[in-house]
Amino acid sequence: MELKDAIEKRRTVRDFQNRIVPESILDYAIGNGFKAPTYNHQREWDFIVINKLETKLQLIEAEQLNKPVDSHKLEKIFENEESIMKAMYLDAIPKQHKMILEAPTVVVVVYRPKVRVEDAKRIYDLNCLASVWACIENLLLSLAEHEVYGVTFIPQHINVIKAKLGIPDKLEIACIIPVGYKAEGSGMLKQKSVNIYERMHKEKW
């Protein structure tokens, strides 16, 4: 597959088939993740690969995703928002619990922060986060190459998850990625299209 095909294919998927992702595909994607650019040449990233239901349930509990979502309230919150964004949130929010539970594999991406995010003062302090996201994109593209998809979920209760998974104190979680094959019949949300010539500026804005 050519790079442009993998880029086209990579989409966020939140509905998964009950089908195991071969370890070789995950190894390939994580291996390609490590080829991403990194601010300090260290590639200080780790991946926790979760397949057990009990561990997924620990993540769901830590993130308090067990509560039912009121779709009417949700509709109200987003009623005046831009239509593509609104469609995404209305689809995504009720699926946060199920996507972690039903994905055959969940990958927790861990990185070593330069400074804690809450203490960052300059953009340079966040280079560690920028680098791990370059790694995550390589990973997602490499999964898409094999028809495997993911959704980057940003946890809110990072310290609870760190304690549950035994992640060393000095490291942080960048995101949690439920990974799997797309469920048959599940739709794909519209991707906002951009006219690049409205966004490209020559020499000056």
Ligand SMILES: Cc1cc2nc3c(=O)[nH]c(=O)nc-3n(C[C@H](O)[C@H](O)[C@H](O)COP(=O)(O)O)c2cc1C
């Ligand atoms: C930094 C970042 C955070 C995101 N957080 C979440 C999240 O917490 N839950 C979720 O379901 N999707 C999350 N997403 C996925 C976005 O909703 C998705 O990428 C976006 O709607 C564009 O769709 P596409 O990836 O199919 O192009 C996140 C994506 C990024 C890049």
